[in-house]
Amino acid sequence: MTRGQTIAAQGLARRARWRAPEIVFWVLAFAALLLPPGKHLLLNEVAILALFALSLDLILGYAGIISLGHAAFFGAGAYAAGLFCKLVTPDPLAGLVVGIAAGALLGLLTSFLVLRGSDLTRLMVTLGVALVLHEVANALPQWTGGADGLQGMVVGPLLGRFDFDLYGRTAYAYSLATLFVLFLLARCIVNSPFGLSLMAIRRNSLRASALGVPVNRRLVAVYTLAAAYAGAAGALLAQTTAYVSLEVLEFQRSADVLLALIIGGAGWLYGGLAGAIVFKILQDTLASNAPQFWMFWMGLFLVVLALVGRERLSGGMRGLLARVARR
Amino acid sequence: MNAALETHGLAKRFGGIVATNDVTFRLERGARQALIGPNGAGKTTFVNLLTGVLTPSTGRVVLAGEDITRLRPEARVRRGLVRTFQINQLFGDLTPLETIALAVDERLGLGRDWRRRVGAVDAVSAEVEQVAERFGLLDVLDRRTDTLPYGKQRLLEIAAAFACAPQVLLLDEPAAGVPEAERRDILDAIAALPADVSVLLIEHDMDLVFSFARRISVLVDGGLLVEGEPEAIAADSRVRAVYLGERIDG
Amino acid sequence: MATILFDGVAYGMLLFVLACGLAVTLGLMNFVNLAHGAFAMAGGYATVLLMDRAGWPFLACLPAAFIVAAAIGLVLERTLYRHMYGRSPLDQVLFSIGLVFMAVALTDYLLGSSQRNIMLPDWLQGRREILGVNVGIYRSFLIVLCGALAIGLQAGLMRTRFGSRLRAAVDDARVARGLGIPVATVFAATFAVGSGLAGLGGALGVELLGLDPYFPLKFMIYFLIVVTVGGTSGVMGPFVASLLLGIADVAGKYYLSSALGGFVIYVVLIVVLALRPNGLFARAR
Numbered sequence: 081m082t083r084g085q086t087i088a089a090q091g092l093a094r095r096a097r098w099r100a101p102e103i104v105f106w107v108l109a110f111a112a113l114l115l116p117p118g119k120h121l122l123l124n125e126v127a128i129l130a131l132f133a134l135s136l137d138l139i140l141g142y143a144g145i146i147s148l149g150h151a152a153f154f155g156a157g158a159y160a161a162g163l164f165c166k167l168v169t170p171d172p173l174a175g176l177v178v179g180i181a182a183g184a185l186l187g188l189l190t191s192f193l194v195l196r197g198s199d200l201t202r203l204m205v206t207l208g209v210a211l212v213l214h215e216v217a218n219a220l221p222q223w224t225g226g227a228d229g230l231q232g233m234v235v236g237p238l239l240g241r242f243d244f245d246l247y248g249r250t251a252y253a254y255s256l257a258t259l260f261v262l263f264l265l266a267r268c269i270v271n272s273p274f275g276l277s278l279m280a281i282r283r284n285s286l287r288a289s290a291l292g293v294p295v296n297r298r299l300v301a302v303y304t305l306a307a308a309y310a311g312a313a314g315a316l317l318a319q320t321t322a323y324v325s326l327e328v329l330e331f332q333r334s335a336d337v338l339l340a341l342i343i344g345g346a347g348w349l350y351g352g353l354a355g356a357i358v359f360k361i362l363q364d365t366l367a368s369n370a371p372q373f374w375m376f377w378m379g380l381f382l383v384v385l386a387l388v389g390r391e392r393l394s395g396g397m398r399g400l401l402a403r404v405a406r407r
Numbered sequence: 408m409n410a411a412l413e414t415h416g417l418a419k420r421f422g423g424i425v426a427t428n429d430v431t432f433r434l435e436r437g438a439r440q441a442l443i444g445p446n447g448a449g450k451t452t453f454v455n456l457l458t459g460v461l462t463p464s465t466g467r468v469v470l471a472g473e474d475i476t477r478l479r480p481e482a483r484v485r486r487g488l489v490r491t492f493q494i495n496q497l498f499g500d501l502t503p504l505e506t507i508a509l510a511v512d513e514r515l516g517l518g519r520d521w522r523r524r525v526g527a528v529d530a531v532s533a534e535v536e537q538v539a540e541r542f543g544l545l546d547v548l549d550r551r552t553d554t555l556p557y558g559k560q561r562l563l564e565i566a567a568a569f570a571c572a573p574q575v576l577l578l579d580e581p582a583a584g585v586p587e588a589e590r591r592d593i594l595d596a597i598a599a600l601p602a603d604v605s606v607l608l609i610e611h612d613m614d615l616v617f618s619f620a621r622r623i624s625v626l627v628d629g630g631l632l633v634e635g636e637p638e639a640i641a642a643d644s645r646v647r648a649v650y651l652g653e654r655i656d657g
Numbered sequence: 658m659a660t661i662l663f664d665g666v667a668y669g670m671l672l673f674v675l676a677c678g679l680a681v682t683l684g685l686m687n688f689v690n691l692a693h694g695a696f697a698m699a700g701g702y703a704t705v706l707l708m709d710r711a712g713w714p715f716l717a718c719l720p721a722a723f724i725v726a727a728a729i730g731l732v733l734e735r736t737l738y739r740h741m742y743g744r745s746p747l748d749q750v751l752f753s754i755g756l757v758f759m760a761v762a763l764t765d766y767l768l769g770s771s772q773r774n775i776m777l778p779d780w781l782q783g784r785r786e787i788l789g790v791n792v793g794i795y796r797s798f799l800i801v802l803c804g805a806l807a808i809g810l811q812a813g814l815m816r817t818r819f820g821s822r823l824r825a826a827v828d829d830a831r832v833a834r835g836l837g838i839p840v841a842t843v844f845a846a847t848f849a850v851g852s853g854l855a856g857l858g859g860a861l862g863v864e865l866l867g868l869d870p871y872f873p874l875k876f877m878i879y880f881l882i883v884v885t886v887g888g889t890s891g892v893m894g895p896f897v898a899s900l901l902l903g904i905a906d907v908a909g910k911y912y913l914s915s916a917l918g919g920f921v922i923y924v925v926l927i928v929v930l931a932l933r934p935n936g937l938f939a940r941a942r
Contacts (some may be wrong), residue, residue, distance in 0.1 A: 086532050086533055086535075086536045087536060087545065087548065088504060088508070088526065088532040088533070088535040088536040088539065088548065089526050089529065089532035089533075089536075091502075091504045091526075091548055091549050092504060092505075092508060092524070092525050092526025092527075092532055092535075093524070093526060093527075094549075095505075095524070095525065095526075096524040096525070140747075146746060146747055146750070148750070192931075193927060193930070193931050196931075196934045197930065197934030198746075198934070199745075199746040199747070200683075200689060200746060200885065201885070201930050201934045203689070203746065203750065203881075204881055204882075204885045204926065204930055205926075205927055205930050205931070207878060207881070208878075208923045208926045208927045208930070209927065211878060211920070211923045212920050212923040212924060212927065215920035215923065216920060219920070268521065268522065268524070269521045271524040271525060272520055272521045272522065272523060272524055272525060273508075273509070273512035273513075273517050273518050273519075273520045273521075273523075273525050274518065274519055274520060274521040275521070275525075276501075276505060276508065276509050276512070276525050277509060277512070277513065277518050279498070279501065279505075280498055280501070280506075280509050283498040283499065283500070283501070284496055284497075284498060286460065286496065287492065287496040287497070287498070288509075289479070289480040289481045289484070290458065290480060290481075290484060290489070290490055290492070290496075290568075291484065291506075291509060291510045291513060291567055291568075291570075291571060292481050292484035292485050292510065292513035292514055292518070292571055293481055293509070293513055293518060294479070294481045294482075294518075295481065297519075298518075298519075301519075331874065331877075332874075335754055338750075338751075339751075342751060370766075372761075372762040372763075372765045372766045373762070374762075375758045375759075375761060375762040375765075376758065376759055376762035376763065376766070378755070378758050379754075379755040379756065379757065379758025379759035379760075379761075379762060380755065380759055381755070382751045382752065382754055382755025382758065383737070383752055383755035383756060383759065384755075385751060385755075386741065386744070386748045386749070386751045386752030386755065387737065387740055387741070387752065389748075
């Protein structure tokens with residue numbers, strides 16, 4: 081420790097330290113690349129949903145903005161990446177950047193709508209934005225393919241070398257790497273003064289502004305950031321499946337990501353990741369029988385969860401991890 | 408020389424109700440002033456007008472010669488007009504360390520920094536520690552705020568405001584609800600505030616008011632009834648009538 | 658032009674009956690109930706099944722739809738909803754989305770996923786010329802029936818003892834309890850009536866809106882728009898909002914392409930909320 085290291089500095093440094101379970105988590109995630117072919121398509125979906133849930137966590141868990149229309153940014157990223165691939169260049173990384181930019185731009189434009197009003201107003205506005213986009217995409221079949229979806233994407237090899245194969249190993253590697261990089265960035269951000277000010281805003285925005293936090297500017301910034309993340313997730317889905325349908329903008333997608341985040345617990349970065357894993361595994365097992373079953377169980381889960389209380393579930397999960405970490 | 412804080416003809420109407428009525432008020436530099444008034448006198452509205460939570464219907468708020476009537480709350484804080492809250496408005500699951508660091512970061516303009524972690528700047532953590540020490544919070548820095556004894560929470564309330572480097576500090580009932588045993592710490596902390604910080608104490612507790620204030624303003628029905636030195640206020644028949652009247656009602 | 662206006666009004670009136678229960682639970686009781694459409698669906702399916710399988714006449718099905726939906730609403734309120742009052746909006750959202758999903762899945766499983774229709778009685782079919790405007794008879798029927806309901810509701814809320822009790826209970830449940838008002842009973846009754854009206858709306862709407870298991874999701878946004886745009890000042894705000902929404906939707910789909918027309922109402926919603934976050938007819942606070 082250098083000179084001038086105070087109690088405060090040490091205490092603050094502790095917040096951002098890497099813990100063993102985190103490292104294990106990422107090692108396992110990357111080790112899954114070595115699995116025999118067969119599960120990588122599912123893992124790719126998990127990684128994309130995890131990124132999407134991470135994005136929602138940034139605004140819901142950290143800044144306290146409720147959204148029922150987060151699919152708007154996912155869809156914007158997906159269509160942007162898809163069209164870019166068809167019209168400009170098949171290079172996936174360039175398309176990813178375009179998807180991120182599309183999400184961010186839409187996020188910035190609509191962020192001003194979520195600044196004012198109650199939670200209910202925010203629910204309605206976010207829902208409304210997603211529905212508008214859905215209608216627009218539906219009404220412009222010459223661009224989006226309408227109800228048939230955007231077809232005929234031929235995605236080029238990753239880094240000019242790795243083709244996207246049928247088994248999804250390249251796809252998973254690509255999505256996981258993107259998730260990892262964006263996760264590192266998110267981790268850096270939530271541990272920064274910027275991230276701390278978001279946490280303060282979520283808890284009590286009046287008090288935060290009384291300590292000098294420019295609440296609206298921070299909310300615009302994080303909403304744009306989260307939209308960029310969602311755009312990235314959408315771009316990944318478009319590129320790894322070489323297809324974009326109206327489904328990317330549907331209410332169901334906004335509800336799914338909310339559910340995934342709630343399963344894992346909002347307000348800590350691994351909530352979205354853990355939730356995405358559980359959600360996709362459950363969906364894969366239950367929905368393979370009949371879609372109605374899946375929907376029924378998901379609904380039942382939500383009802384029970386809400387009645388019992390989210391805090392107990394996510395608190396339990398976090399407590400479990402904390403106990404493991406202390407060992 | 409400019410006053411630390413002034414208002415000119417400040418008024419706020421909600422529909423037909425006049426909550427603040429043409430208040431022209433002056434807080435000198437380095438003042439130790441108290442704002443008192445019976446319940447419903449409009450103290451909270453007045454504070455909200457000063458800090459920018461509410462916009463006045465007419466009138467101006469002037470901080471050190473600068474008109475701040477149209478500024479947002481956080482911009483006023485950056486210019487040195489800081490308040491504490493009467494009922495607990497702290498961030499329950501953050502630690503005092505984080506709360507104070509937040510205020511220091513924002514003051515230094517580091518609040519938008521997303522690259523470095525909190526506390527990576529030595530100047531920040533050093534100042535956080537100084538503030539914590541000043542308010543006797545060193546031993547609880549790492550605990551969740553909502554698990555602290557109430558007296559410590561009230562101290563943190565003042566410490567966080569202090570970390571914003573106030574020119575003018577509005578203390579809204581700083582000792583309300585604090586058990587007798589912890590009360591002394593808060594009074595000491597207030598007494599030890601630097602002389603160049605102008606303090607306006609909004610308070611019910613007359614013992615605290617008369618032990619602290621060198622000047623007292625009395626707010627009744629949204630308007631300033633009288634201002635003056637404590638002895639004069641204590642002797643003022645109108646003030647006595649207002650407070651006696653309140654006692655009979657209450 | 659006049660015909661479009663007429664159709665829009667009829668559509669808006671129907672939306673009002675569907676959504677007015679939500680105006681009370683969401684607008685007055687502050688409960689974000691995304692599952693409101695499920696009660697409408699229950700009323701719709703009750704009508705379809707009674708007409709198809711039991712051969713009931715359409716008019717007899719309407720009160721039945723009300724009763725079925727109200728009964729479901731009452732049971733759910735007593736067993737589940739009452740635990741969720743006063744919880745955070747996010748919890749209420751999760752809870753009610755969960756209910757929607759279960760309702761959709763169960764309906765799909767039990768009754769199949771296909772679109773259901775009903776045969777209206779002859780005297781409600783067809784169109785007629787009234788004052789130079791070509792109007793549908795069923796739509797006229799809707800306007801008369803729903804208009805009467807709206808007036809009755811407004812009067813009921815403002816003039817009756819129950820209405821004043823409800824408003825007291827909503828304003829401050831603790832004080833109301835202190836005054837001897839049975840708050841829980843008032844809430845339960847209100848919820849049941851609101852659900853029943855949704856059920857009635859669902860029955861009336863089968864002809865215009867169609868009916869399938871995804872009905873609660875498809876029309877959720879319409880109900881929410883009515884309430885959020887209409888504000889929380891009573892039933893008149895939502896009533897006006899319903900009419901505006903109905904007219905905007907019908908006109909939008911007529912004058913623009915049917916695809917683009919769909920988005921007119923959402924844009925209206927966003928603009929209204931951006932300008933007046935508490936709704937067009939918000940109570941001054």
